[in-house]
Structures are given as structure tokens and as C-alpha cells.
Amino acid sequence: MQSRKDNNFKNKTIRNDDTSDDNLEIFDVIIIGSGPAGFTAGTYTSRAKLNTLIITGSLPGGQLMTTSEVENYPGFPNGIFGPELMMNMRQQAERFGANIVDDEVREVDFSVQPFIVKTHAVKYISKSILICTGASPRKLGITGEEKYGGRGVSYCATCDGPFFKGEDIVVAGGGDTALEEATFLTKFGRSVKIIHRRDTLRASKILQEKAFENPKIQFIWNAVIKKIEGDKKISKITIKDLKTSEEIGINTGGLFVAIGHEPNTKIFNGQIEMDAHGYIVLKENTKTSVEGVFAAGDVHDYRYRQAVTAAGYGCMAALDVEKWLSDKLK
Ligand code: NAP
Numbered sequence: 001m002q003s004r005k006d007n008n009f010k011n012k013t014i015r016n017d018d019t020s021d022d023n024l025e026i027f028d029v030i031i032i033g034s035g036p037a038g039f040t041a042g043t044y045t046s047r048a049k050l051n052t053l054i055i056t057g058s059l060p061g062g063q064l065m066t067t068s069e070v071e072n073y074p075g076f077p078n079g080i081f082g083p084e085l086m087m088n089m090r091q092q093a094e095r096f097g098a099n100i101v102d103d104e105v106r107e108v109d110f111s112v113q114p115f116i117v118k119t120h121a122v123k124y125i126s127k128s129i130l131i132c133t134g135a136s137p138r139k140l141g142i143t144g145e146e147k148y149g150g151r152g153v154s155y156c157a158t159c160d161g162p163f164f165k166g167e168d169i170v171v172a173g174g175g176d177t178a179l180e181e182a183t184f185l186t187k188f189g190r191s192v193k194i195i196h197r198r199d200t201l202r203a204s205k206i207l208q209e210k211a212f213e214n215p216k217i218q219f220i221w222n223a224v225i226k227k228i229e230g231d232k233k234i235s236k237i238t239i240k241d242l243k244t245s246e247e248i249g250i251n252t253g254g255l256f257v258a259i260g261h262e263p264n265t266k267i268f269n270g271q272i273e274m275d276a277h278g279y280i281v282l283k284e285n286t287k288t289s290v291e292g293v294f295a296a297g298d299v300h301d302y303r304y305r306q307a308v309t310a311a312g313y314g315c316m317a318a319l320d321v322e323k324w325l326s327d328k329l330k
Pocket of ligand 1: 025089138139140172173174175178180197198201217223258259260261302
């Protein structure tokens with residue numbers, strides 16, 4: 001990565017771009033991503049009178065746009081639908097003057113100041129950047145998965161577990177998340193079957209022991225899920241035994257897919273530091289390895305992954321951006 005010699009945006013950096021930046025508006029902050037982290041950050045930065053642009057990404061509102069009821073976001077004692085919650089957050093950011101464009105960032109350049117952010121057709125420049133692109137749960141990619149998403153197929157036990165009281169639940173995966181979620185789901189379900197594609201688990205020993213000891217948990221080894229069926233909601237899955245190739249139907253009221261997450265960081269490859277899994281590494285509070293570039297939410301937090309924690313990180317990052325900009329302008 002090219003090092004930035006001059007971090008003072010009062011002096012414009014000269015670049016050999018084909019497009020002149022002379023007529024481009026310089027934003028104080030561009031927020032990339034529009035889940036709870038992005039919209040919360042946008043509310044804080046625009047309310048602090050920072051010229052803010054939020055570029056939403058291909059799914060404006062993020063993961064919560066594909067969920068149904070959210071029961072654990074504070075302030076909504078009767079719950080709220082995910083899309084409604086996100087629309088409220090968007091309107092709250094807009095109320096204070098955040099500019100929002102529904103577009104996808106294709107390319108960034110963090111080696112120059114002001115930073116460059118490009119969508120398919122438009123180039124934007126900004127003094128600071130806040131990355132809130134989140135992480136996406138890995139999908140099984142099988143028949144019925146999309147159709148029954150939010151109708152029995154879930155990617156978050158903490159979020160959706162309480163909706164599955166008394167059900168026979170299936171969990172796919174053999175890592176820490178699968179075992180942790182399966183154990184949590186035994187609080188609600190009548191039974192929990194863990195379906196894993198091998199005969200050894202990737203999960204830590206302590207989680208394995210807990211799961212093996214739990215009378216409600218049963219393991220199905222060397223098997224993959226082939227198909228999800230149902231009517232209004234999921235009622236059955238078909239699994240394939242990888243040793244015998246036999247296909248077996250299992251009745252279920254809920255399938256939790258826990259086969260890992262992918263942080264949405266491909267466009268930042270080579271520009272900022274990430275860990276081996278592609279999560280952004282934070283250096284100090286919400287600062288990344290590039291001065292003036294911040295990150296908030298699931299894009300760095302692989303542990304909690306909750307709407308409320310993402311919103312909290314969004315707030316923290318917005319305050320860090322504000323402080324960083326005011327220090328630079330002194
Ligand atoms: P993970 O460790 O990557 O495990 C994913 C699991 O899903 C693996 O067992 C994998 O099988 C299976 N899998 C992947 N793709 C599949 C597919 N297409 N079909 C069927 N199975 C598939 O992911 P994770 O469990 O979400 O954990 C992510 C990270 O967070 C890990 O570093 C983990 O230690 C950490 N974490 C820690 C805690 C904790 O400490 N309490 C809790 C949660 C997560 P194979 O084993 O065959 O590859």
C-alpha cells in the first residue's frame with residue numbers, strides 16, 4: 001500500500017486521475033454500508049453537522065431487511081419488524097441531513113487524501129471513511145433455503161430462537177457457532193439435531209463436551225442437507241448420508257444454518273489490515289490501520305453480531321470520526 005505523506009486535507013493531493021476532483025464535493029465522512037452500524041453512525045455524524053454521505057450497498061438496511069420480527073432491540077417492548085426498524089434508522093439519519101445513495105461501492109483508494117470511493121458510475125471523495133459493510137452468513141445454497149428464509153430457516157439463534165418453542169429443530173454445522181447455537185436452542189426446542197458433514201467437530205472441546213452432555217442434542221454425522229420443504233413454513237428437510245449416499249427425510253419446524261460468516265471486505269483487500277478470515281483489524285477503539293479510516297459493526301466484530309452491538313459500534317465510530325476530524329482541523 002502506498003503510504004500517505006500528507007494527511008492534512010487542507011492541502012489537496014494531486015493525483016494522476018483521468019477525472020479532475022476540482023468540482024467534486026468533499027464529504028467529511030463517507031459511511032459505506034447501511035445496517036444498524038451505518039445508519040446509527042450517520043445519525044451521529046450528521047447531527048454533529050458533519051457533511052455525511054451514506055452509500056447503502058446492494059441491500060439497503062442490511063441483514064435485518066431479510067428478517068421478520070426483532071424482539072430484542074431495546075425500545076420496542078412489543079418487538080418490531082426488521083425492515084421497519086431499518087427504515088426508522090434510515091429516516092433518523094436523513095432527518096439530520098445525511099445524504100444517502102442506494103448504490104454499491106466497487107472500489108476504494110485509501111492511499112490518498114481525500115480518500116476516493118467509487119461506485120459503478122460515480123466517484124466520491126471524503127476526508128474520512130467509516131466502513132460498516134457487515135458480514136454475511138454463509139448459505140447452504142440448496143433448494144428451499146431462500147424460499148423458507150424468515151419462515152423457519154434462520155442464521156441467528158440469539159435473534160430467532162424464542163420463535164421456535166416446542167419445535168424439533170435442526171442445526172447445520174460443526175464449528176463453535178453451531179454448537180453454541182444448538183445448546184442455546186435446547187432452551188426452546190423439544191429436540192435439536194446437529195447435522196455435520198464430517199465425523200469430527202471443528203468446535204472447541206469445551207463446547208463439544210457441553211453439547212454431548214445435553215440430552216436434547218443428537219448428532220447426525222457425515223451428512224449434508226439437500227433440500228428444504230414445507231408449506232407456509234418449513235416442515236421437512238432431506239439429508240444425504242455421505243458414506244452410503246442414502247437420502248433420509250427429517251421432519252422439523254426450524255433449521256438454523258451455522259456454517260460460518262463472510263465479512264464483506266473484498267473491496268478493501270490490500271488497502272487496510274484484516275485478519276486471516278477477512279475481518280477488519282481495529283487498532284485503537286474504532287480506528288483501522290489507515291489513519292482516517294474507521295470501522296464499525298459485524299465487519300470487525302465476529303463475536304457478538306447483534307443489531308444493538310452494531311448500532312453501539314456505529315455510535316462509537318461516529319464519535320471517533322468527529323474527534324479525528326476536529327483534531328485535524330486544529
Ligand atoms: P467455522 O469455525 O468456520 O465453522 C463452520 C462449520 O460449518 C464447520 O464445521 C464446517 O465444516 C461447516 N461448514 C462450512 N461450510 C459448510 C457447507 N457448505 N455445508 C455444510 N457444512 C459446512 O465457523 P463458526 O462456527 O461460525 O466460527 C467462526 C469463528 O468464530 C471461529 O474462529 C470460532 O472459533 C469463533 N467463535 C467462537 C465462539 C466462542 O468462543 N464461544 C463462538 C462462536 C464462534 P468443516 O468442519 O467440515 O469444515
